[in-house]
Amino acid sequence: MKKIGVIGIGNTLRKDDGIGIILIEKLVEQKENFSKQLELIDGGTGGMNLLHLLARFDSVIIVDAVNFDGKPGETKTFTLDEIESKKIPVKTSTHESDFLKIIQLSKQLKECPTNLFIFGIQPKDTSHGQKLSSDLQKNLQSILYNINKEIEKIIKQI
Amino acid sequence: MSNDFSINVEHLTRVEGHGNIELNVKNGKIEKLQWSVVEAPRFFEAMLRGQNYNELRPITSRICGICSIGHSLASLKATEDALDVKITEQTALLRRLAINGENMQSHILHIGYLAAPDLLGVGSVFPLIGSKHNDTVLKIVKLHRLANEMSDMICGRTVHPIRLIVGGFSLLPTKKQLLALQKRLGESKSVTKDLASVIQSVSDKLPNFTRETEYIALSANDEYAFYDGVLNSTDTGKFKDYKNYQTITNEYFVPHSTAKHAKHNRESYMVGALARFNLNSNQLHPGAKEVAKMFKLKAISYNPFMNTIAQLVEFMHNIEDSIDLIDTLLDKGIKDEKPVKAKVKASRGVGLVEVPRGLLIHDYTLNSKGYCTKANCIIPTNQNHANIQLDMEKLVPEIIDKPPKEIELTLEMLVRAYDPCISCSTHYLDVKFI
Numbered sequence: 001m002k003k004i005g006v007i008g009i010g011n012t013l014r015k016d017d018g019i020g021i022i023l024i025e026k027l028v029e030q031k032e033n034f035s036k037q038l039e040l041i042d043g044g045t046g047g048m049n050l051l052h053l054l055a056r057f058d059s060v061i062i063v064d065a066v067n068f069d070g071k072p073g074e075t076k077t078f079t080l081d082e083i084e085s086k087k088i089p090v091k092t093s094t095h096e097s098d099f100l101k102i103i104q105l106s107k108q109l110k111e112c113p114t115n116l117f118i119f120g121i122q123p124k125d126t127s128h129g130q131k132l133s134s135d136l137q138k139n140l141q142s143i144l145y146n147i148n149k150e151i152e153k154i155i156k157q158i
Numbered sequence: 159m160s161n162d163f164s165i166n167v168e169h170l171t172r173v174e175g176h177g178n179i180e181l182n183v184k185n186g187k188i189e190k191l192q193w194s195v196v197e198a199p200r201f202f203e204a205m206l207r208g209q210n211y212n213e214l215r216p217i218t219s220r221i222c223g224i225c226s227i228g229h230s231l232a233s234l235k236a237t238e239d240a241l242d243v244k245i246t247e248q249t250a251l252l253r254r255l256a257i258n259g260e261n262m263q264s265h266i267l268h269i270g271y272l273a274a275p276d277l278l279g280v281g282s283v284f285p286l287i288g289s290k291h292n293d294t295v296l297k298i299v300k301l302h303r304l305a306n307e308m309s310d311m312i313c314g315r316t317v318h319p320i321r322l323i324v325g326g327f328s329l330l331p332t333k334k335q336l337l338a339l340q341k342r343l344g345e346s347k348s349v350t351k352d353l354a355s356v357i358q359s360v361s362d363k364l365p366n367f368t369r370e371t372e373y374i375a376l377s378a379n380d381e382y383a384f385y386d387g388v389l390n391s392t393d394t395g396k397f398k399d400y401k402n403y404q405t406i407t408n409e410y411f412v413p414h415s416t417a418k419h420a421k422h423n424r425e426s427y428m429v430g431a432l433a434r435f436n437l438n439s440n441q442l443h444p445g446a447k448e449v450a451k452m453f454k455l456k457a458i459s460y461n462p463f464m465n466t467i468a469q470l471v472e473f474m475h476n477i478e479d480s481i482d483l484i485d486t487l488l489d490k491g492i493k494d495e496k497p498v499k500a501k502v503k504a505s506r507g508v509g510l511v512e513v514p515r516g517l518l519i520h521d522y523t524l525n526s527k528g529y530c531t532k533a534n535c536i537i538p539t540n541q542n543h544a545n546i547q548l549d550m551e552k553l554v555p556e557i558i559d560k561p562p563k564e565i566e567l568t569l570e571m572l573v574r575a576y577d578p579c580i581s582c583s584t585h586y587l588d589v590k591f592i
Contacts, residue, residue: 011220011223012220013202013205013217013220013221042315042318043317044220044223044226044315044317044318045220045222045223045317045318046223046316046317046318047223047224048267048271048302049223049263049306049316049317051299051302052302052303052306052307052316053316055303101282101284104284105283105284105287108284108287108288109287109296109299128201128202128205129205130205130217
């Protein structure tokens with residue numbers, strides 16, 4: 001059975017930056033709806049630790065706050081090819097663990113998942129604080145709906 | 159060499175967070191030399207105010223993705239100190255195992271991914287893959303993975319632990335898990351030794367620079383202190399009044415930096431692996447002592463570049479110590495203990511631990527209902543800023559005749575040797591369509 005990892009990334013002490021973690025917590029509450037091949041992980045601000053998480057799965061969906069110039073709360077799924085081919089600088093943290101470099105290392109080590117997606121949520125406010133911005137809070141149910149749909153779609157695709 | 163030159167390193171790479179180095183030389187004289195931290199100030203202490211004592215640990219574990227176990231333990235120790243919670247021997251042993259796991263995670267990350275490229279003459283770890291150092295990279299990844307999985311097993315997560323709670327653990331590892339971990343730790347000793355040999359073969363790249371300074375760390379009677387101990391200084395000796403730690407740390411603000419600085423007996427002091435080594439090296443396990451011997455590292459070493467080597471020594475110590483801790487745990491048998499309950503009262507508590515980058519202190523005041531009314535966190539990197547600045551002020555005149563590029567690299571290596579964690583909390587995917 002192929003293993004799928006859904007990895008939330010972010011810091012819940014920086015408002016909307018924690019959306020990836022909050023979504024993982026919400027998904028864990030409904031985990032009986034998911035197949036056993038799917039593992040939900042709170043990756044926090046682990047930076048380079050992502051390298052080791054990637055090695056465990058055949059397919060990975062990264063869930064994170066992504067600034068793609070959308071409306072706050074808007075979601076968008078990126079494939080790794082999309083990110084790589086457009087030379088988009090994607091930073092997963094300030095810990096000098098550039099996301100693309102982790103992928104590069106993972107590929108060089110021949111342990112990168114075959115399928116890798118990023119489910120991005122447009123943040124509004126990533127300043128210090130434990131609460132989501134009102135825009136994201138207001139849209140939380142629709143974001144959750146979108147990620148469920150996306151997981152379903154990706155499972156069918158792979 | 160030109161008599162006039164300037165070096166501006168903005169957002170120094172391969173350190174955690176944002177720091178700048180600025181050097182201006184005119185007519186061969188230093189006009190400006192400054193290490194500054196430009197991160198936005200952190201507001202974690204304010205976030206802790208008004209929170210229930212049970213919430214303090216989960217919140218502080220999010221301060222840093224690298225030291226989340228250390229922050230958790232400092233937080234628990236402060237809370238338990240305030241509420242007179244006496245943890246069991248088993249909890250203390252498991253917490254020591256947890257802190258070893260985190261120290262190993264962080265040290266191998268710094269040695270392998272951040273510092274080794276300087277010694278091997280490349281800009282990052284990536285060109286090393288597929289090169290003659292490929293095997294070394296694989297060893298680094300293997301050791302990092304072991305440390306991660308160890309933290310996962312004891313704490314329930316690789317980062318931001320969940321099983322560490324007030325009074326004990328919410329879930330305990332099994333005998334089978336501990337035995338499997340012990341076996342892997344045993345196997346990793348030779349891998350660590352091999353890595354040490356590679357680093358040793360290029361250790362002549364470490365600048366031979368010394369500056370006498372004060373070193374501060376925890377020390378204990380019966381172990382190389384990480385989880386517990388009393389404040390100790392190479393200048394003034396032991397200081398047992400831990401609740402008055404401010405007498406030692408003396409934090410202050412400087413105009414050019416958003417981070418606090420600290421000083422004690424001199425204008426600056428250093429915390430971290432080298433400080434611990436300088437104060438406690440006689441308590442290292444035998445394999446760790448051997449690694450120190452390979453690099454001729456002896457206490458007291460006044461060369462800050464040797465901090466990376468002290469980390470390597472500690473990595474071996476953490477492995478050996480964890481093997482012993484598991485032996486003790488298994489000899490006594492893992493008991494299904496429930497966490498010790500806290501009796502809520504108005505009180506103040508202070509927790510001190512040694513985390514990868516040095517001394518970490520959490521200080522909480524709780525009200526009669528168990529809610530936090532005041533919090534103070536003393537972060538290791540802030541204690542090192544003044545020492546970095548003074549090191550630079552001694553180092554630059556010694557190398558001023560070198561080409562500016564070499565001076566720049568040496569200054570960068572100096573800061574990286576401290577393994578600073580300037581900003582542990584910022585995290586944000588920034589996608590710009592070009």
